[in-house]
Amino acid sequence: MRKLFILIGLFIAISLSGQAVKTPVLYAQSSGPTYGPEIITNTSFDANITGWYNGGGWAWNAGSGGVALHTAGTAGSLTELDAGLVVGITYHFVFTIGGRTAGTLQARAGNASGGWDIARNTNDTFIVDLTVAVGGNSVIYFYADITFDGWIDNLSVKEVL
Ligand SMILES: [Ca+2]
Numbered sequence: 337m338r339k340l341f342i343l344i345g346l347f348i349a350i351s352l353s354g355q356a357v358k359t360p361v362l363y364a365q366s367s368g369p370t371y372g373p374e375i376i377t378n379t380s381f382d383a384n385i386t387g388w389y390n391g392g393g394w395a396w397n398a399g400s401g402g403v404a405l406h407t408a409g410t411a412g413s414l415t416e417l418d419a420g421l422v423v424g425i426t427y428h429f430v431f432t433i434g435g436r437t438a439g440t441l442q443a444r445a446g447n448a449s450g451g452w453d454i455a456r457n458t459n460d461t462f463i464v465d466l467t468v469a470v471g472g473n474s475v476i477y478f479y480a481d482i483t484f485d486g487w488i489d490n491l492s493v494k495e496v497l
């Protein structure tokens with residue numbers, strides 16, 4: 337009976353190691369980094385900016401199929417409070433800026449400056465990986481300076497696995 341258990345144990349061990357061998361093969365077939373699920377709830381502002389906290393100057397606008405528009409005069413972040421970011425983890429940000437004639441927009445992973453993108457001052461789609469710095473919180477920010485007069489849309493934030 338004891339030999340039988342040992343045999344079963346051996347069989348399980350071989351089976352598990354067999355699965356382990358498959359993993360690198362699957363990995364080799366993938367191209368580039370892989371990402372976790374979408375973290376942002378409202379990524380495209382189709383009908384509103386629900387899910388985002390307006391830290392100053394932001395409002396939903398129906399233009400361009402629904403966007404989050406910042407009006408110059410007040411600096412402030414559009415913030416996803418429930419993002420659940422983790423210090424030391426890298427996140428893949430994608431966002432589009434449009435309609436801008438002045439000012440800058442900066443994507444931020446957490447509130448410590450080490451997790452911040454450079455301040456963007458052109459209309460374009462940006463893709464950047466940001467790592468939450470020590471001291472940073474779990475929140476996603478899109479910070480508009482006081483003169484920024486553009487909109488953002490088609491946002492995505494995913495963990496880099
Ligand atoms: Ca949209």
